[in-house]
Amino acid sequence: MIKEARSDRIFDIANKALVWFFILIITYPLIYILSASISDPSYVNSGRMWLIPKGITFEGFVRVFNSTEIWNGYRNTIFYTLLGTLINLAVTLPCAYALARQELVGRVAIMGLLIFTMFFDGGLIPTYLLVRDLGMINTIWAMVIPGAASVWNIIVTMTFFRVTIPRALEEAAEIDGASVFRTFFQIVLPLSAPIVAVMALFYGVGHWNQYFAGLIFLSDRELFPLQLILRDILIQQEMTAELMIQGANPEAIGEQARIANVIKYAVMIVSAAPLLIVYPFLQRFFIKGVMIGSIKE
Structure with missing residues (x-):
């Protein structure tokens, strides 16, 4: 030895x-x-x-499972996450594949425009005005359309396609008469499970934790995601604490604070559980995906 x-x-x-x-x-x-x-x-x-x-x-979990508002927020969050992630993948994967092909006309200019948006943003007010003019205020589309694609994720996915998918394989498909769409859906995507899983995880976590878009674009509580419901619980706890300091009906305020405390941590566990359950199944793809470009045979 x-x-x-x-x-x-x-x-x-x-x-x-x-x-x-x-x-x-x-x-x-x-x-x-x-x-x-x-x-x-x-x-x-x-x-x-x-x-x-x-x-x-277990009073907190009992109150969470018996709360209609919390379950409604949970349902909305699951819906926003699934729909938003599907839209993200539907935009990111074809866009990245097109940019990965050297023969794309204007590829450099398109990449420049995309990268420009990473450094310069219109800001909150123009974004709100755009969403309003598109008629998406107080609708589910305000939660999934404005962030339909991430330039950084497009670049990562494009790098994966360029490094991992052999160009010779695509050329062989073209010789056999396959169109670009058929090559993408029947050859490239089946070989790209790692990056698809990584992008789904990235986008899914983002949608699951999203609350700012709902705070800005939603006013109907029936459309609120779970994160906004949790935010309201935390605000209620802070308000009750301030009222207790001021001495306003301490018994009633104290009971409200206790209930808010009981629910707060239970909601955190319930809201984080799906991600903790899903991640182990995607871990092997995630590890492979984040190593994109580090080793090239």
Whole structure:
């Protein structure tokens, strides 16, 4: 066996210690939220619960599952995520494939226009006026159309197509009489599962956590995503805390604050659960996708 140098051993120990440090930093908030969601709010607010659940109660989850408004927000978020991700993929994948082909006329100019939008944005007011003029205010389309594509994701997907899909394979398909559309849908896409999964994950997480578009474009609570419902719960908690400081009916205000605390952490768990469940199934594609261009055989 080759004897490991002392400097290598020190590096390995330091590296492992650093990895465990980051694991603890990432894991603790998750454990804390999970414990807080089933703990009595009095222990959580007083700081007596910092890791292990105390005064275990499932009242928060019971209230969440019995809340029509929360379930409505949950349904809206799932719908926005699925529809928005499909629209994103339908725009990003063909656009990236077209830009990956050297024979595309005006490819450099198109890329320049796309990259220009990464550095210069019209701003919130022009965006709102555009969405209003398109008649999408207070509709589901305001949640999925304005962000239909990400220039950065288009560039990443284009790089994948150029590096991973052999040009000879496309030329062979063209010789056999396949059109560009048939080549894309029957040859390129089946070989591009990693990047499709990565883009779906990127876009899906973005839609799932989206609240700002709903805050700006939606006024009908029936269309609110789950994140806006959670935001309202947090605002209610802050308002009740201020009212308690002012001494306005402390018993009633205290009960409202307790209920808000009970629901808050339970909603966090319920809202994050789908992503935590889906991610392990996409992890192998995600790892392969983020290594695009790092190794070329």
